[in-house]
Amino acid sequence: MYRTHNCGELRMEHAEQQVNLAGWVQRTREFGGMTFVDLRDRYGITQLVFNQETDKELCDRAGKLGREFVIQAKGKVMERSNKNPNLPTGDVELIVSELNILNASKTPPFTVEDDTDGGEDVRMKYRFLDLRRPQVQQNIMLRHRIAQEVRKYLDSQGFLEIETPYLIRSTPEGARDFVVPSRMNPGQFYALPQSPQTFKQLLMVAGYDRYFQIVRCFRDEDLRADRQPEFTQIDCEMTFVEQEDILNTFENMMRHIMKYVHNIEIDKVPRMTYADAMRLYGSDKPDIRFGMTFVELNDVAQNQGFKVFDDAELVVGICAEGCASYTRKQLDGLTDFVKRPQIGAKGLVYVKCNEDGTFKSSVDKFFNQEQLKTWADKMGAKAGDLLLVISGVKEKARKQLNELRLEIGNQLGLRKKDDYKFLWVLDFPLLEWAEEDERWVARHHPFTSPKAEDFDKMDTDPGEVRANAYDMVLNGTEIGGGSVRIHDRGLQERVFELLGMPEEESVEKFGFLMGAFEYGAPPHAGLAFGFDRLCSLLGGADAIRDFIAFPKNNSGRDVMIDAPSKIDAIQYEELCIKSVVPEKEEV
């Protein structure tokens, strides 16, 4: 046995005991005839002490230990004369009698501690060192905990964890596929799954009425801080259930996770329709940690001579409580914020509700005090508040005001990371108009069932058809979503028709599923959670990278193992493929 205890466990009660510890040298402190060594493993740090008076040779060897050396130390646990209240093990130290260097280490390029001096780049290149840092280990451990609680909960509810294949066939809808050439089938390719969608539905047809999987998914799209080319989903599907059952089951899953991971009890998760979310927050994933909901001002702000408003489809505002004291500079800052090309607003109208009951606005030329008061009343503003108003085409204006609302929320500190507010968003539209292809595409996926009461709109007004689809939102981030699936072949064919997919094509692409649906497909529904994202939210971070042991960078590269890489000519030959990368890019 290399160790009898770990580096985070020794306390006063262990005093006088003979123990063995093993770990990494965090740092050494030489102090004349004494040497202190901080020994670290993932459980904590314990101080080792060497004294020249006791054993000069041993003390000298300890002084020569470099950072990140792997050592084993045997000795006696003693109460410290100078205790360190900052360390859980700070009451004791190990008086070392035997020191074994298990492995020396090159000097690491950055310090392996929470407050590291290393930048993002070096840390990613030496990810194995970065992963030694306590903070990163906390993240990885949190991920483990959440995964275990998910399994515990779903198992308790009768869910079966079933694996599905990674080498599948390419499907037309959705994101770009990663493809894998098949050596045994020249000229043909597997695709890596964007999600196990069709397989889980087949499992439902097969009678495994409660399925889940914590599973890797692959999408070949451009990346962001919260997007990786391979990411993990908690993928679930249930048979003989309605939307309500799904909502309850998975709301309870989140309740379970919050309770056992963070010891937080969450209330009944509120629900909001997609239409309301758009109207009140301008977003399909509203952050309901704070109010500041949209108020539409068309009736009080239009037709009073201000052309910008009169020409707009929508005039909509928010009331920022207590912000009437914003300076000219701050207001200009907000205006610049919404005018940034990413947001694209033409401008921003503000109204300060002064303490004396008067109003000061950027449109005083066009509106008198009385008129401004009707705005303030409509928005429930009181003295000291600031009204911010945007106008334009409905959808765009809402999107812009949403960005502004979130920005103000940030500025006012209303978006606390440890304040967890869950929300179900329901009744998403079934379809979305794809400008580029000039056709309707499934907003969720093509197996999503339309709401029965909207069936008659499918031919007349496809854009208005709502789906039995739902998203779970946490603090303004979509953490999961799903739908009640179509289990009727006739309805499925009708949806494919709406999507402009001819029968031959749908049979070619989804024939296996359609075929299966002819052999007794039960009603079923499901959803999937973005596991990495959930971990990052519960860990209080923005980047999911911090919660993935070996993430990829912005351009999909693993800088540690330097992937992707070229392959040998022989591999091309075997796979019957040819690279047509232009010369200059071949390097």
Place this chain on the structure above:
RNA sequence: GGCUCAUUGGUGUAGGGGCAACACGUCCGACUGUCUAUUGGAUGCCAAGGGUUCGAUUCCCUUAUGAGCCGCCA
């Protein structure tokens, strides 16, 4: 596909048309109670290529790499 920013020692930053500053780390030395120990000393030529200039790390262009965003991500 587009936009923005960045690239200075082992690491993180500062600087600025002629001398590269600070901190951490590392190495050598002092010190018997430290725990961001303290203390004395040592340690870099500014991503690459091209241009402007008497002179470039600094200004300009290109490329590469990285970060963030828009498009994209059912």
